[in-house]
Amino acid sequence: MSAERIAVLAGGRSPEREVSLRSGHRVMTALASLGYDAFVLDPADGPFVETFSAARVSACYVALHGNEGEDGTLQRLLELLDVPYTGTGPHACQMAFDKILAKEALDAAGVATPAWAAVEASAIRDLSAGPILHHVVERLGLPLVVKPSRAGSAMGLSFVEREQDLPGAVMGALSFSTAAILERKINGTEVAVSMVEPMEDPLPLVEIVPKSGVFDYAARYTAGATEYFAPARVSADVAAACRREASRAFETLGLRDLGRTDVMIDIDGRPWLVDVNVSPGMTDTSLLPMAAQAAGIELPELCDRLVRLALQRS
């Protein structure tokens, strides 16, 4: 049998370009070690459709992060090109990547997420809606987590303790996106719930303990800056509750093949879902590969499983 040709899509133009390239090269190496004819293809390099068509691949592994790769744009293109790809389809990507749409859907489905509000740059500018920030503080209290509605890797994220710091934090988030989410900050334990289909045998939770206290960009991508515990040091009941919320989110948003949800467990042991990722990082400091490894699944096996899921759809 000739080797299946797999394009690992990585890079792109989003602020997470560098992270994506790291994910992509690891995935490519893992697939090549199993005999796949795998190569990295950067959609930002040259005319994508021409290059892609000429490459004549059996399937794509989507290792893009951030807009274009995670918001469904690329997936829609791949649907038109009729090439199977790993992960979630266009519409669900669009929903999950946009934190406003995702939170609305999750709220409606009864998934516990921290109390929140959204502010859009256009509303602030065109409707002079700036004073809304004060109302948000009255409603949600402080401290708040401020993040871009459409971005990943904790980019543009800040924690706000004082109301006077809110405009700056909102502007920081709006630098990445047209809207910002303001969310009540949950104190407690942060865990990542990784999901890879088939779901009968769930992966262990990974507990995240950043040495600086904040799981920001530096804490995520500097080896040694964060301690991880897999499985997480939480009771079986709490772990089960986290998985339940994560599964409901996965189903509600219509994710496929894989996903990662980030959950805060408050001091009463209650899980709050804070983020859903359709294209979880695959770098050497990323959470999903860590969870798989803790379950005895090495990266090549994990990538192989995902590629097979895609190939089955061809």
Added chain:
Amino acid sequence: MAEFTVDPYAHLYARRTSGMSASEVRALFAVAARPEVISLAGGMPFVEALPQDLVLEVVTQVLTESSAIALQYGGGQGRSELRERLAMLMAEEDTPADPEDMVVTAGAQQALDLIARVLIDPGDQIAIEAPAYVGALSAFGAYEPRYLQIDLDEHGMIVEQLEDALLKGARPKFVYTVPSFHNPAGVTMSRERRERLVTLCREASIRIVEDNPYGLLRFEGQPHPTLHSLDPQNVIYVGTISKVFAAGLRVGWTVAAQGVTQRLILAKEAADLCGSSFNMLVVERWLAGDHWRRPALAALVDTYRSRRDAMLAALAEHFPDDATWTRPTGGFFVWATVPEHLDTQRMLAAAVERRVAYVPGTGFYPDGRGRSSMRLAFCFPTEDRIVEGIRRLGELIADEDELFRSLSG
């Protein structure tokens, strides 16, 4: 239950690496390096201006006539023939230098590292300009100094501030300065301040480290004397061929008193045994001809001057009235300061989204200052691209300003 360790030896790293971490700004630069982005960020010399046929000729000569030397180890101090050429280059700025007092380094950056290695013990105080060249902060930072920051104005380092600090008992090991066409500030230290700084430091027995990468790239006006020419004994001079020839060859040098030079040679040998013989020969040959001097250098200076003019004109047209910026008379950089409620680090993602990039000011201070400033490099992009880049930035700043005003009600 297992602690999952990404890096099981994380506890073994030296303390000096604690500041070395992944950063959002660095990640954004990965996008900014893409061709569709107009980058006013990097200080890359315009090497395309070099006469390529002459470069090829020199490289070929080196390989045909001197390959036994070019491909072999050399001495730690660097080839004496090259040092003689470098002394001639310094003579262009009326700065006498004895080749025996020189050490050839892998770019000026290695010179900064070696100087720090020879002079800084952990906890020592050193004086720097505020803002300061980011590469110097990285090089010095590895040796764990404390910083005494001396502000700049349009006439360079405010030497009076240093004087005050000395009167109050501060005793920095050395004062680091880029006196001409400062990186990142673009300003040049006045003659009076140069003389005052040199006298002050000599009387207080404090060394000066003079970093002079841009001295020969003067667009107008009369040159000021280098600090080294005012006090060869007390000033450690750092030079580079990166801005007058080729940055990719990594050839820089130091000139210092014998005690310092001796230690720098030993430090250089400990770091990498010797510089690249091949690269040194190429530079030596290049400097042996006179194409580098009048025609090549003048053409380069003309190009940089036009680009600076384009940037200054565009700033006047597109930046808001309450923004300020420096007017460099040479070098590569303009330092712009926007209204203080804008945060240039937070704004960078939006800038890259609009396909323009700059370096946020915070990188040039060791203590998080510089939030509303940015370094704008005019050395690499063409005039058209500079104008378009500044236009995009101006538009962004206006939008951010409007956003801030709406947000703060």
